[in-house]
Amino acid sequence: MFVLGVDPGLSRCGYCVLRIGDGAPRAAALGVMRTDPDMDVPRRLAELRDDFRGLLDEFEPRSVAVERVLFQVNVRTAMGVGQASGVLMAEAAARGAEVVEYSPNQVKDAVAGHGDADKEQVQKMVQILLDLPAPPHPPDAADAAAVALTHVAMSGVLR
């Protein structure tokens, strides 16, 4: 059974597929979907949608955990992130997956033990929890792994 975590974004969208079985969760896929900033936004959203569909086709995750979009200093970035998250959530829900959002603080708290953990601490904890040879890069991939791990911890999916 698979859980898919995503850190939504238009330029870089982190994803992590966790394989849930006996023992600790392990990363079956981990990376970043990118779109070209020189393309127009609708086409970038359509590309992101197609890449995300590829993940849903391959792993058929039972649950999709999404890092909740907060309003940031950069309004333009926040809107792109919101649009990307809408596309991802609609696709996952249409497939019948459970879709759950977690706030950045919930994720940091679940993975690193406190809500004000920095990016390096999250990357390091993801490395340890998933028994990876190195901290995942870029941070978007680590954040996606962290939100997937948060869902595993908070939903009791292992029980």
Add this chain to the structure above:
Amino acid sequence: MFVLGVDPGLSRCGYCVLRIGDGAPRAAALGVMRTDPDMDVPRRLAELRDDFRGLLDEFEPRSVAVERVLFQVNVRTAMGVGQASGVLMAEAAARGAEVVEYSPNQVKDAVAGHGDADKEQVQKMVQILLDLPAPPHPPDAADAAAVALTHVAMSGVLR
């Protein structure tokens, strides 16, 4: 040939399909797609996606004009509007439609002649321009018609 205008929203998403041929544009479809506020956001986005696909299937619009999301006082509403607009733009772009965004001020200026026109003025002008028996209700439907008319005016699609 059809132009589809949308005023994105999660609770109410206005749409207007304009038939472009000889003479003035006429409304081939005009209304509002609604989702249930008691459902969770991912499922609402999936429903909106399916309703929107129905419009794309029926009319195969060459162009889709979208009212650009601005940040509003209500952050929660703005995020829902952003997520909805992302879903619509991705679907339309994936079909190969031209997707163009217009700001609320561009729309008011194009339809009512000045950027600070109020909702009633926009509804009245839409009624006149599309030769409707009454101003379109609710305002979301009128706004969708206005953004479609803006695209017709600004893209020179009639020429």
